[in-house]
Amino acid sequence: MLRMADKRRVRLALSCLCSAAGALFAMIPYIVVYRIADELLRAPADMAAVRRLIVIALIAIAARFAFMGISTALAHGAAFHLLYDMRVRLIEKLGKLPLGYFGTQHSGRLKKVVADDVERIESFIAHHLPDLTASVVAPLVTAIYLFTVDWRLAIAALLPIPAAFAVQGWMAARGRRRDDMKRMHAISESMNGAIVEFVHAMPVIKSFNQTVHTFTRFRFSAERYAELWTRIARNKVPLYTLFMLLLESGMLFVLPFGVWLHAQNEITLPVLLLFLLLGVGLTAPLRQISTLAHMMQNNIEGVLRIQAVLDEKEQTASAHDGSSSQTPQTFEITFREVRFGYGEREVLKGVTLTAEHGKVTAFVGPSGAGKSTAAQLIARFYDPMYGHISLGGIDVSAIPPERLTDMVSFVFQEVPIVSDMISANLRMGKEDADESELVLAAQAAQAHSFITALPDGYETRIGDGGVSLSGGERQRLAIARAILKNAPVLILDEAFAYADAENEANIQEALSRLLEGKTVVVIAHRLSTIMDADRIVVFEDGEVSGIGTHEELLQRNSLYAGMWSAYREAEQWSLRKRKEEPYV
Ligand SMILES: Nc1ncnc2c1ncn2[C@@H]1O[C@H](COP(=O)(O)OP(=O)(O)OP(=O)(O)O)[C@@H](O)[C@H]1O
Structure with missing residues (x-):
């Protein structure tokens, strides 16, 4: 996908950097709350320091929104240019293919590649690529920071992650996600083609009193589509729910262990507060990573289809005997x-x-x-x-x-x-x-x-x-x-x-x-x-x-x-x- 982004790569990289910076600034208010609580519990509290901390939090919030805004603008700019470039490349390519190619392709398939697949990649790049960077950077930096505060509670906060990913690994091993995606795209292509054909064949359909239900090709692909999704849902939903549950279970580990540590005077109340605020939320971006991974899988199929059209053999002038291109003078x-x-x-x-x-x-x-x-x-x-x-x-x-x-x-x-x-x-x-x-x-x-x-x-x-x-x-x-x-x-x-x-x-x-x-x-x-x-x-x-x-x-x-x-x-x-x- 990034290869296709070509000269828009620098903008995209900047957008991802800004998104990561935004995510880091988003952490600061939580740390400030911890520091303020720490300050207030001291006797006497340094109110000047508290005010400074409040200003820092406000600046961090403003910086977070500024970086997010810049990131979104950069990503959208790059994505729309990419969308335009890719469509132009595809259309130019189609213009260079032998006419026979169009006789062997469903019109629905080409429409899907040029319109839908390109659109989906645009949406992924504009909206999700920067989010993905933030979702990776934010938990990483948070985890490092938490380890510096208290390594024991940090481990407790991280415990749900390996468990959740073990479930995901199991899910991946069980399911043929790639195959399913491939099949889903093939069926949706065929459904697209059937709809185009249905509209073209309207005079015949009407004169023979047919309906969309009797139009076999459409009915068949729609039924197969529904069956495939039902099967995917039946297989995936229980494990996916378990995965989500585990990701949400941070509180289960942090709260009892944190309270116990506090009772043992091993940690202060502000530290417990910090872990409840930051540690429990540590896994939230991972949920997003999982959703984005699914979208990515979906997009890979689209990228492969776009690439297949771009790799199609163009018509060129090359004689069988290897001589250079020529122009005839007579027309026998x-x-x-x-x-x-x-x-x-x-x-x-x-x-x-x-x-x-x-x-x-x-x-x-x-x-x-x-x-x-x-x-x-x-x-x-x-x-x-x-x-x-x-x-x-x-x-x-x-x-x-x-x-x-x-x-x-x-x-x-x-x-x-x-x-x-x-x-x-x-x-x-x-x-x-x-x-x-x-x-x-x-x-x-x-x-x-x-x-x-x-x-x-x-x-x-x-x-x-x-x-x-x-x-x-x-x-x-x-x-x-x-x-x-x-x-x-x-x-x-x-x-x-x-x-x-x-x-x-x-x-x-x-x-x-x-x-x-x-x-x-x-x-x-x-x-x-x-x-x-x-x-x-x-x-x-x-x-x-x-x-x-x-x-x-x-x-x-x-x-x-x-x-x-x-x-x-x-x-x-x-x-x-x-x-x-x-x-x-
Ligand atoms: N795009 C295509 N894909 C697959 N088969 C094709 C395609 N076009 C033609 N055919 C098949 O090739 C064979 C020859 O077709 P062609 O159209 O060249 O015959 P024709 O002599 O011109 O027939 P007609 O007089 O009916 O137009 C036929 O059996 C036809 O079904």
């Missing part, structure tokens, strides 16, 4: 024996293909054949496990990631929209695009007319707190964004899925002019979309089963021929239906 895409799987199962099983520079290449095949995965490897959402993918003859892993991102535009079926103005969403494609460029791109994507029909046209807010767009409108916006980006490689993965036939034809016509000279990869289930492609690659269960034009594949590839005839049949069937039921 080549797959050589590419193998890839999500985990154990291989999804691409040795794919070899070429998408020629300036041509349109279509990926077709049954659902789950690996088309989208292959397309995503071009932009390095993931890296192949075996084989190579190159752009203009250069391995994509040797191209600096920012350059590769500049060179490849992606349009997906489900388009991520940023909650902002339409113009801002479009300008993600080209930051400095002027209005006329926005309009031209929107016109080509058949988006201009729906944008101008919105209340504030291009300045309409969309997304959270703004206007909702239909799936088709979002897609057309994404196509306009890709047109503005003007990258030499364009990948359209079911990019026309929401468009009706007329709109699709219009978009394609506009695109065909704009995309001249670009390398285009299209994935579409509607085969009419790709039949004019320069080259069609047929995927079948992670392998390429044929490459050619539409006509060639109809002749040579039975899978493609079958898909085509099924597609034609479905088209004719829907036409027949429309004719038979013209008013439906």
Whole structure:
């Protein structure tokens, strides 16, 4: 944790020092009471000395609050800076990770790391680290002081401590605290994820009359969470109570032994008073140490999760052959024996293909054949496990990631929209695009007319707190964004899925002019979309089963021929239906 505190360490150390100083000043009034009692019991009492002692006590109280105040201010300052630094580091890191990383992580998990774990560390540093220092220093100095006054009573005052810690040791040996904490965090992560999923899936949940109780994943994690806590409580509460009891038992030892010593004239009344005031309270900070140790355990898991994200392998440009990073001059895409799987199962099983520079290449095949995965490897959402993918003859892993991102535009079926103005969403494609460029791109994507029909046209807010767009409108916006980006490689993965036939034809016509000279990869289930492609690659269960034009594949590839005839049949069937039921 302190390593993460980095340059805030000096402030934190100062804060801890001030906290310790505050704790020491807090002891002084008790000592003053002892000294005053001592003074008053003498005959005659030195009242001038008593007044001096009262002034000392008042100064000590003021100094205590001053040090505590400085400590709190320093710790809060350091903690908030740390919170900011850590969030920036995490967000910057997430920006450098391959896109595929986000597909394999629960959104709840990342939210928990960036928001909750960081927040908890901030709170620990701001509030508890200085307290922890005070809790260690205060009893230590008090014990030393008490030993100088009367070693026998000091031992009596300290007796509960070894007993209490023996119980705690027993507790630690019995309980799998670390494991429990790990499990608790895993369950709470899963619960976080389930809540995010529940909110996202609200339309499905409502339309199938589901509730949060029937939403299995949430219910399951909530039940497991409750079970785990019940088990922890059942195991820990009796021993924890014993531990607390022992810590509170100082009076049991000090009072009888102290009174006996006093009766034997071994100690004065003020000494007995001092031990009752300071000695009995000696164990109070230890209770706090125990609570803080528990919190620390909790935080360690958070620190480890933050560290795991920070240690995640970033995408860099390093060619397999070790050559330095390069930038391609042409944009032909080549797959050589590419193998890839999500985990154990291989999804691409040795794919070899070429998408020629300036041509349109279509990926077709049954659902789950690996088309989208292959397309995503071009932009390095993931890296192949075996084989190579190159752009203009250069391995994509040797191209600096920012350059590769500049060179490849992606349009997906489900388009991520940023909650902002339409113009801002479009300008993600080209930051400095002027209005006329926005309009031209929107016109080509058949988006201009729906944008101008919105209340504030291009300045309409969309997304959270703004206007909702239909799936088709979002897609057309994404196509306009890709047109503005003007990258030499364009990948359209079911990019026309929401468009009706007329709109699709219009978009394609506009695109065909704009995309001249670009390398285009299209994935579409509607085969009419790709039949004019320069080259069609047929995927079948992670392998390429044929490459050619539409006509060639109809002749040579039975899978493609079958898909085509099924597609034609479905088209004719829907036409027949429309004719038979013209008013439906
Ligand atoms: N992020 C992921 N994690 C795990 N498995 C995945 C992931 N994405 C895809 N898969 C699996 O990989 C296989 C290939 O998926 P892919 O999306 O590449 O196929 P596809 O041919 O594009 O299918 P579709 O036409 O339905 O989009 C499928 O079995 C799918 O379940």
